[in-house]
Amino acid sequence: MKRLTIRTRLTLVYGGLFLLAGILLLGATYVLVSRQLSNRESTTVIKGTFTPEADALNEVAEETRTDALTALLVQGGLALGLVAAAAIAIGWLIAGRMLQPIDRMTRAARRIADSPGRDRGLHERIALDGPPDEVKRLADTFDLMLERLDRSFDGQRRFIANASHELRTPLTLNRTLLEVAVERRDASVEVRQLGETLLEINGRHERLIDGLLTLAKSDRELGELSYVDLADVVSHVAAQHPAVTASADEAPTMGNAVLLERLVQNLVENGVRYNVPDGWVRVTSDTRPDGLVELVVTNTGPVMPPYELPGLFEPFRRLTTDRQAARMGAGLGLSIVRTVADAHGGHVYAQPRDGGGLIVTVTLPVAGPPRNQATGAVTGQDLHSSA
Structure with a gap:
């Protein structure tokens, strides 16, 4: 009732x-x-x-x-x-x-x-006018809470960005020194092996820093949005991975092309990394009748218990198996996927695939075809220029 x-x-x-x-x-x-x-x-x-x-x-x-x-x-x-x-x-x-x-x-x-994104919109204030009665005090308290939350999230983003930038410089210097040491003519086999191991560890740290920077960037306001066809992004990313098959139908949306490409890239790399020998990864994009564009990444892989699926999108969470431990990522890939999807007003969810593996689905708002700024007509060039 x-x-x-x-x-x-x-x-x-x-x-x-x-x-x-x-x-x-x-x-x-x-x-x-x-x-x-x-x-x-x-x-x-x-x-x-x-x-x-x-x-x-x-x-x-x-x-x-x-x-x-x-x-x-x-x-x-x-x-x-x-x-x-x-x-x-x-x-x-x-x-x-x-x-x-x-x-x-x-x-x-x-x-x-x-509002899209987990902390977007916190800059808004009620700023209620009127006598200092109970309602005015409630509105002022709500504004104070929003201000503190906004400062907290903004400070967290700045800290991640500043720390990542500060850590990048020594890691880049380490990589340069290691490459020089490994490529020396008089370097022994032990030195080369040690150098390659340290380069691999250094590369993992660099990927972690890049992931933190991307996470901090995708948490901010997107600014000006552009027309992006996910079909172009899917085709571009799938071409970089020979083991990935793609079925890219038109899926137009509005957003940041770089972040959306990173979203697709992370899903594909996650599917390739957490796979089984002779497995496969499939990527599809399409426009649904309910006004959403859909990106689906499916892979073969280990059997995933359903109760562990929500934790996959948390930072630094990984599928931990002995075979994959040597090539695990930083644990930020799917977290970045969720953050980018939220920032674009979309959603991401995963479900276990029968026989092992995952089916990860991303939905984003659909966009109309781009129009020429001068004539207002739809331009074919713009339809395939985002990836």
Whole structure:
């Protein structure tokens, strides 16, 4: 059963109280008028007189009293009904006026909750004007909470970006020195093996730093969006992986082409990395009838328990098997996928494939074909220029 809104309930309370007060007032008036007419009748009619004139006078007085009380009830009831209707209408308007600040807060909270990205929209403030009453204090408290959350998320992003940039320089220097040491003519076999091992470890750290930078970047505002056909992105990424088969149907969306390419790249690399010998990876893109574009990456691989699927999209979570331990990534690939999808107003979810492996699906809002800025016509060149 659908509950009534606060405005409706307040209106019903106002109207009910007014109607109850009116009924009590009408009842009290009826009793007072009835007593007054009875007293006046007793003063004008001689009790105990049984003459025809006295009987006629008594009948006239009784009829007059009855007509007066009936008229009082009927006309008073009609007047009460009209005034009650007017009171309910005025109560509806007053309740709406009083609840406007709360409705404004609700709309702001809804916009923040529905904004793409996990922390986008926190810069918005209610900034409610008015006297310092309970509602104003509630709005100010809500604004203070948003401000602190916004500072917290922004500080977290800056820290990740600054730390990643600071760590990049020594890692790049280490890689250069190791490459020089390995390529020296007088380097022994042990030195070369050690250098290659350290280069592999250094490369893993560099990928971790790149992933953190991408994660911090995709958490920010996307800025200006451009037309991107996921079919072009899928074809471009699949061409870099011979073991990947692609079925790329038109899937137009609006977004950041670099981040969307990174999304597809991470899904494909994840499918290749966590696979079985002689396995396969398939990538498809398509436009669904419900107004969404869909990207699906399916691979063979180890059997994945369903209860572990939600944790795959958390940072630094990996499928841990002995065979894959040597070539595991940083554990940020799927986390970046989810962050990029959220920033574009999309969703990502995974389900286990029968026989092993995963089916990862990304849905994004569909976009219309791009138009020429000068003529407004759809341009074929723009349809395949995003990847």
